[in-house]
Amino acid sequence: MGAPVSVAPAEFGSALRTLRSSQGLSLGDLAHLVNYSKSYLSRVETGKKQPTADLARHCDDALGGEGRLIRIAMSVPRRRTQAATTTPSVRQLPRSITDFVGRVDLLRQLDGTCPEASDGQYRGSPLVLVDGPAGIGKTETVLHWGHVAAERFRDGTLFADLNGFRQGGSPLTAEQVLRRFLYDLGETRADLKGMDAQQLGVPFRSLLTGKRMLIVLDNATRPEQVRSLLPASPGCMTVVTSRSRMPGLLARDGALRLQVPPMAPEESLELLATLDPESRLAQRPEYLDACGHIPLLIRIASRRNMNPEFYDSLYRRESAAMLRLFSMVGDDSTSLRSLLMGSYEVLTGEATWAFRLLGTCAEGWFTVRDAARLLDTGQSAAEELLSELADIHLLQYRDGQFAFDPVHRAFAIERAGAVESERNGCQV
Numbered sequence: 001m002g003a004p005v006s007v008a009p010a011e012f013g014s015a016l017r018t019l020r021s022s023q024g025l026s027l028g029d030l031a032h033l034v035n036y037s038k039s040y041l042s043r044v045e046t047g048k049k050q051p052t053a054d055l056a057r058h059c060d061d062a063l064g065g066e067g068r069l070i071r072i073a074m075s076v077p078r079r080r081t082q083a084a085t086t087t088p089s090v091r092q093l094p095r096s097i098t099d100f101v102g103r104v105d106l107l108r109q110l111d112g113t114c115p116e117a118s119d120g121q122y123r124g125s126p127l128v129l130v131d132g133p134a135g136i137g138k139t140e141t142v143l144h145w146g147h148v149a150a151e152r153f154r155d156g157t158l159f160a161d162l163n164g165f166r167q168g169g170s171p172l173t174a175e176q177v178l179r180r181f182l183y184d185l186g187e188t189r190a191d192l193k194g195m196d197a198q199q200l201g202v203p204f205r206s207l208l209t210g211k212r213m214l215i216v217l218d219n220a221t222r223p224e225q226v227r228s229l230l231p232a233s234p235g236c237m238t239v240v241t242s243r244s245r246m247p248g249l250l251a252r253d254g255a256l257r258l259q260v261p262p263m264a265p266e267e268s269l270e271l272l273a274t275l276d277p278e279s280r281l282a283q284r285p286e287y288l289d290a291c292g293h294i295p296l297l298i299r300i301a302s303r304r305n306m307n308p309e310f311y312d313s314l315y316r317r318e319s320a321a322m323l324r325l326f327s328m329v330g331d332d333s334t335s336l337r338s339l340l341m342g343s344y345e346v347l348t349g350e351a352t353w354a355f356r357l358l359g360t361c362a363e364g365w366f367t368v369r370d371a372a373r374l375l376d377t378g379q380s381a382a383e384e385l386l387s388e389l390a391d392i393h394l395l396q397y398r399d400g401q402f403a404f405d406p407v408h409r410a411f412a413i414e415r416a417g418a419v420e421s422e423r424n425g426c427q428v
């Protein structure tokens with residue numbers, strides 16, 4: 001009969017059942033055809049018994065599987081323990097950097113949200129929203145924490161980049177992500193095919209019942225993109241990252257919000273010292289202020305061979321030079337302009353206009369009333385436009401006032417110039 005093959009029994013069993021049913025055969029019929037007992041086949045189909053290569057071959061021949069069953073039987077590494085055979089171990093967190101600095105408060109808050117079970121009982125499935133502007137360190141902070149906290153999630157980690165706010169990109173739908181997660185968790189039921197996101201959420205939640213898993217949904221755009229992906233099982237935890245403040249996820253789904261602020265000046269200096277202890281950027285606080293204390297920009301600036309004019313333009317915050325400085329040729333996903341375009345593209349036409357105008361004219365911290373005057377609109381219209389900009393962190397908000405950080409202002413000025421040139425018939 002041969003030795004059991006390297007396969008997750010549930011996956012093989014499910015494929016066998018699907019193929020048998022598609023041929024209109026009962027278990028008894030198949031037992032007769034392949035000369036194995038009906039009870040043995042039943043145990044294989046329900047994932048209780050590991051199939052052998054011989055069985056896979058016989059069933060393939062008998063059911064016209066054209067090698068499918070034998071391919072499944074040979075493709076998946078064997079799980080050794082009982083727990084692992086019922087829960088394929090998934091550890092999907094991408095690599096995190098080795099020179100991570102600071103963010104102690106955020107790491108502590110993430111730790112504090114982790115489900116604890118002092119009496120063996122977990123209560124609720126925490127949901128955390130980590131939000132902030134592009135390059136501020138949302139993903140990196142969650143990854144850094146997730147790798148350290150991984151051992152608290154014994155059943156594994158699921159990770160998906162939902163592809164939100166990417167220039168020219170299209171965000172993944174909840175349905176696409178659920179299909180991938182279900183597949184990664186070993187669910188191969190054929191009847192999933194016709195299901196929508198809401199329906200797919202049911203087997204997903206069932207699979208996670210009783211499990212201790214961390215689910216990281218990176219770069220989300222809207223609450224609908226994540227709602228069907230939320231586990232219900234106490235002991236699981238979901239962390240969503242987004243440039244959006246997602247008020248709906250906080251209000252309706254009770255997410256805990258952790259906003260990632262710019263680095264504190266001493267954190268920026270620590271990062272710089274880690275990257276390049278000789279860096280000229282450390283010589284004047286204005287240089288790091290011009291980077292908005294955004295770690296991505298500090299890293300880019302520290303890696304550039306800057307000539308004295310660049311330092312000068314950074315000091316004077318010249319928009320064109322700043323955008324040039326913070327770009328990496330051939331690597332759009334690391335370039336400031338491309339990152340900010342990803343946010344700019346999702347704005348309504350009116351908000352792009354307000355962004356350009358305010359970025360060019362508004363100074364320091366300003367109020368709704370100031371904005372209404374500059375935009376020449378009523379206060380409620382100005383308030384709506386400001387919320388739209390602040391909700392995706394194109395504008396800073398604090399205590400009823402708004403402000404541009406240097407890089408967002410540089411980008412707004414550049415966009416205003418681009419629109420102007422377009423109007424004048426120039427190529428942008």
Ligand SMILES: Nc1ncnc2c1ncn2[C@@H]1O[C@H](COP(=O)(O)OP(=O)(O)O)[C@@H](O)[C@H]1O
Binds near residue numbers: 097101103133
């Ligand atoms: N705390 C940190 N220490 C060192 N580098 C950091 C830190 N946070 C972010 N970075 C760097 O900045 C880059 C951008 O961070 P990321 O988390 O991708 O930003 P976001 O997800 O907010 O757009 C990272 O690739 C990493 O190189």
Ligand SMILES: [Mg+2]
Binds near residue numbers: 140218241
């Ligand atoms: Mg990110």
